[in-house]
Amino acid sequence: MKLYLAPGACSLASHIALHEAGIDFDRVTVDLRAKRTEEGQDFSTINPKGYVPTLVLDDGSTLTENVALLDWIAQRSGQQLPGGEMGRTRLLEMLAFISTEVHKQFGRTFFPTSDAEKTAALEKASQRLQYLAGQMKGDYLMGDEMTVADAYLYVMLRWADSKGATVPPALQAYRQRLEQRPAVQLALRHEGLDTQ
Numbered sequence: 565m566k567l568y569l570a571p572g573a574c575s576l577a578s579h580i581a582l583h584e585a586g587i588d589f590d591r592v593t594v595d596l597r598a599k600r601t602e603e604g605q606d607f608s609t610i611n612p613k614g615y616v617p618t619l620v621l622d623d624g625s626t627l628t629e630n631v632a633l634l635d636w637i638a639q640r641s642g643q644q645l646p647g648g649e650m651g652r653t654r655l656l657e658m659l660a661f662i663s664t665e666v667h668k669q670f671g672r673t674f675f676p677t678s679d680a681e682k683t684a685a686l687e688k689a690s691q692r693l694q695y696l697a698g699q700m701k702g703d704y705l706m707g708d709e710m711t712v713a714d715a716y717l718y719v720m721l722r723w724a725d726s727k728g729a730t731v732p733p734a735l736q737a738y739r740q741r742l743e744q745r746p747a748v749q750l751a752l753r754h755e756g757l758d759t760q
């Protein structure tokens with residue numbers, strides 16, 4: 565199995581979740597501007613959408629979209645998902661919120677058409693982080709155990725810091741807790757990142 569990633573990009577969420585799950589995989593770094601892999605391949609031949617994360621499974625099939633990869637990792641490992649009859653549904657609800665309501669706002673700050681657009685996006689992202697801080701159910705977003713949603717939110721918190729969104733104190737402490745985890749440290753090391 566191969567995970568195509570770019571350092572510090574949203575693919576870091578699946579990278580962390582795969583390590584948390586103890587799943588064996590190879591990593592391939594993609595230059596997102598040139599759309600080439602470190603192996604010299606034209607990335608569009610691997611994922612015509614042109615973005616990471618992309619997971620090529622052992623049967624050669626390709627899986628894309630953060631929500632799908634994170635759900636697949638949770639289902640495959642039977643870990644990092646909340647329990648109970650509604651566990652998976654609640655997980656998908658959380659992943660969809662992070663993807664479409666938080667990630668999307670940060671996406672607008674990477675290539676804003678104006679300062680006003682960037683400010684508006686950061687304001688929305690800050691509001692949504694505030695909402696998530698109020699949703700925390702324990703040490704992690706969905707309870708006392710880490711789920712794949714935490715891996716995704718962790719990446720959003722890194723972006724929030726680098727872009728200047730407001731991160732509530734509860735989420736700052738939560739980020740530090742996540743950074744104590746060996747799987748998070750390993751993924752950061754592999755991507756050449758630190759905890760700042």
Ligand SMILES: N[C@@H](CCC(=O)N[C@@H](CS)C(=O)NCC(=O)O)C(=O)O
Pocket residue numbers: 573574575596614615616617628629630631663671
């Ligand atoms: N809808 C996709 C979006 C993924 C995405 O935004 N990936 C970014 C990195 S965080 C990317 O590869 N951008 C390069 C591009 O779109 O050309 C998902 O949720 O997986």
